[in-house]
Amino acid sequence: MTRTFLRPDDVRDLVRDRLGTDRRVTTLDRLTGGTSKGVYRITLDDGTTVILYVWSAEENYWPASATVPDDPFTEASGADVFATNHAALTAAGVRVPHLIAREPAGRHLDADVALVEDAGGVTLEALLTRDPERAAEPLARLGDALRRMHTTVGGRYGRLADVARGTTPARPAEDVVLDRALGHLAAAAARDPRPAAARDRIAVHLRGLRDRVSPRRAYALVHGELGPDHVLVTPAGEPVMIDFEGLTWFDVEWEHVWLRLRFGDDYPALRPVPLDADRLEFYRYAQVLSLIEGPLRIAGTDFPDRRWMLDLAERNIAEALAVL
Incomplete structure (x- = not known):
């Protein structure tokens, strides 16, 4: 278009x-x-x-x-x-x-x-790259903000407006994630022969991860896709969170999968809250499938950085297949 x-x-x-x-x-x-x-x-x-x-x-x-x-x-x-x-x-x-x-x-x-x-044009991502020492304080302050989010707890998951109206899903959150991941797998298989060839094995692995997750009924505020590029740093060193339209009541492990991916070696400086290892691995693999399907889908449009999206899908195809 x-x-x-x-x-x-x-x-x-x-x-x-x-x-x-x-x-x-x-x-x-x-x-x-x-x-x-x-x-x-x-x-x-x-x-x-x-x-x-x-x-x-x-x-x-x-x-x-x-x-x-x-x-x-x-x-x-x-x-x-x-x-x-x-x-x-x-x-x-x-x-x-x-x-x-x-x-x-x-x-x-x-x-x-x-x-x-206008909180400025300096992202935490840029600061971590060019001046790690100066980035240490806003990174620590971001960790404080995340702990405030992740210890703000409710008994239902879903979008904030839906929770307020009482119209959230009745089934366990992990079942929604399973169906979501299977949908991403199907869509990715339709676009690339490698996930297509491994589709059944990936689905078996995914369901096995789901079966190890224990029930839970307490959820926190999660950004959903927070990376250092979604944090601006003011001249005073304040981290300012942006792109939060996906804010949701959900499992903190969902957030921390993404944080580990996006912050890499800097992730421990965020001092995360305690996490459940089985839920973390299940959500990690589900997000790997999402990071195949989504980039392949948007790469088929007029998005200006198509090569970057294809490279992202390529890395995650390798990640999805590696555990098999």
């Missing part, structure tokens, strides 16, 4: 109404890296900046796919979801960008939007 992104004129009325009639847009820069929403930096005539989030089909590179009906990790987006999750993280003592304004599609743009604080 031919995508049309926002231009400065598209946001002038939004800025005027939300930030004041004396504020003028000087530049609008679309930031790279997003796959499901647009992220723009608006520079104003007084030199200040704000960030604009835009949830629209034009900004979303993910094609539709089959999903498990009660999977809490199916794509969640929009200004309302953002605001709900923003409030929950703030209440848990987690630093997130200050929410300036939000509005649904139709008022100024044909998309849900939110204006938030």
